[in-house]
Amino acid sequence: MSERKIFLRIIDVFVVLAGLHCTGLLFNFDYFLINEQHWLWSLILAFYLLLFATIFELYNLNRASRINATLRSIFSTTAMTSLVYLLTPFFTPQLPQNRLQILYFTITIAIALIIWRALYIKLFASSRFNKNILLVGNRVEAERMTASLKQVDPHFNVIGFINTDLKVRIPNEKGLRELHPKMAQRILVRNGIKEIIVGADTDDFNKDLYDWLLSCMEKGYHVRDYIMVYEDMTDSVPLEVIGRDFYRHFPFSRSNQNQLYRLYHRVFDIIASLIGLTIGLVFLPLILIGNLIGNRGPLFYFQERLGKNRKPFKIIKYRSMVTNAEAQGAQFAQKNDARITAFGKFLRKSRLDEFPQFINILKGEMSIIGPRPERPMFTQQLAEKIPYYETRTMVKPGLTGWAQVRGKYGETDDDHREKLRYDLYYIKKRSVSLDLRIIVKTLSTIVFFKGQ
Numbered sequence: 001m002s003e004r005k006i007f008l009r010i011i012d013v014f015v016v017l018a019g020l021h022c023t024g025l026l027f028n029f030d031y032f033l034i035n036e037q038h039w040l041w042s043l044i045l046a047f048y049l050l051l052f053a054t055i056f057e058l059y060n061l062n063r064a065s066r067i068n069a070t071l072r073s074i075f076s077t078t079a080m081t082s083l084v085y086l087l088t089p090f091f092t093p094q095l096p097q098n099r100l101q102i103l104y105f106t107i108t109i110a111i112a113l114i115i116w117r118a119l120y121i122k123l124f125a126s127s128r129f130n131k132n133i134l135l136v137g138n139r140v141e142a143e144r145m146t147a148s149l150k151q152v153d154p155h156f157n158v159i160g161f162i163n164t165d166l167k168v169r170i171p172n173e174k175g176l177r178e179l180h181p182k183m184a185q186r187i188l189v190r191n192g193i194k195e196i197i198v199g200a201d202t203d204d205f206n207k208d209l210y211d212w213l214l215s216c217m218e219k220g221y222h223v224r225d226y227i228m229v230y231e232d233m234t235d236s237v238p239l240e241v242i243g244r245d246f247y248r249h250f251p252f253s254r255s256n257q258n259q260l261y262r263l264y265h266r267v268f269d270i271i272a273s274l275i276g277l278t279i280g281l282v283f284l285p286l287i288l289i290g291n292l293i294g295n296r297g298p299l300f301y302f303q304e305r306l307g308k309n310r311k312p313f314k315i316i317k318y319r320s321m322v323t324n325a326e327a328q329g330a331q332f333a334q335k336n337d338a339r340i341t342a343f344g345k346f347l348r349k350s351r352l353d354e355f356p357q358f359i360n361i362l363k364g365e366m367s368i369i370g371p372r373p374e375r376p377m378f379t380q381q382l383a384e385k386i387p388y389y390e391t392r393t394m395v396k397p398g399l400t401g402w403a404q405v406r407g408k409y410g411e412t413d414d415d416h417r418e419k420l421r422y423d424l425y426y427i428k429k430r431s432v433s434l435d436l437r438i439i440v441k442t443l444s445t446i447v448f449f450k451g452q
Helices: 003-027 039-055 067-086 100-124 139-152 181-190 207-218 226-234 239-248 252-256 259-295 342-350 357-362 376-385 389-394 402-406 413-429 432-447
Strands: 131-136 156-162 195-198 222-225 300-306 312-318 367-369 398-400
Touching: 003 039, 003 100, 039 067, 039 432, 067 100, 131 139, 131 181, 139 156, 139 226, 156 181, 181 207, 195 207, 195 226, 207 222, 222 226, 226 413, 239 413, 259 342, 259 357, 259 367, 259 432, 300 376, 312 357, 357 398, 367 432, 376 389, 376 413, 389 413, 398 432, 402 413, 402 432, 413 432
Parallel strands: 131 156, 131 195, 195 222, 367 398
Antiparallel strands: 300 312
């Protein structure tokens, strides 16, 4: 998690609790006050606030820098936080006799967040907080790193780079300033640079450059690997630069052989699947009627997909396309696909079409969280175009995953390449905390009907 996201979370909680406490003192509402009797309730409120703020993407830095998107997220977060807090009396105070306090409670949370986030956009999301950095790598690497960092965070300001490959002289088409270590030392001080980002390929480093980087670290400068910076900023893997160092960047055995994590994953899969199937039974009458009227054909469809270690299995889903959807041959589903029925669009948007896959999860063919299972023919086609694509089958495929909640819908090769960045990040970093983030993001996807 980036420092800015942590900062936003801390201040969000502070301004909301402070605002409620001040409102309680001003209007003599004991429901709001933070004291010895209410401190535990304040922690629960903070938990609800952070949960729904995450679901409604208040900590998406791109959205957080735009006032309209921020306001929509604040109103949704305020409404859900207030509702859940008021409806959990065993963990929160009983509803006040004066129901007007409920209105003040909700309004105070919204106003506190609006004022603070407006200040954040005005002050912290402005260009005055640009982060000056220095790059170390050959010119091709430097240009690639500059473009990627600017795309991730426009506040990155590349002052220049130290060329590690003096044998290859490429014209300076991007306007990057090439520096010598002795010259760079003066630039560091003059421009207030605190961070030096080093390219992935260190084979061209000489002893002088290593010594200079070591001296920078001794002086308090942050020297970081570009891949680590990229992963921290984007929660994905930079496919373009891992190259021959692929296995150095993917500690597969760490998560695959962790018996405790694997046990947790399986227990979680079973419990979540049983809950999911129970909820699915509640919606089954609606789906039967909708399929009868809107789909007019079989309720289920079965399709071969690749599981862990490329082992094929039959995936189960509610049918959302016309019965002869692949009369012209297998093809990827597309956005606004004409083959999707009217009722099928509803099933996809609400994710109800995925519920039968809980059967696959109970059978051990899938997991709740993991890369989405792909068809064998598509996997082969994409593997020929995209390096490392088959790495996705190192773990069980999932009902939801990091690529599903962060990447685009897979229509083009570039879309699949972007989703692979997130899938590889999950394979590399998977943990209980990352699983929880995916679950929360999935709830956000369902709430906003983002399913396709």
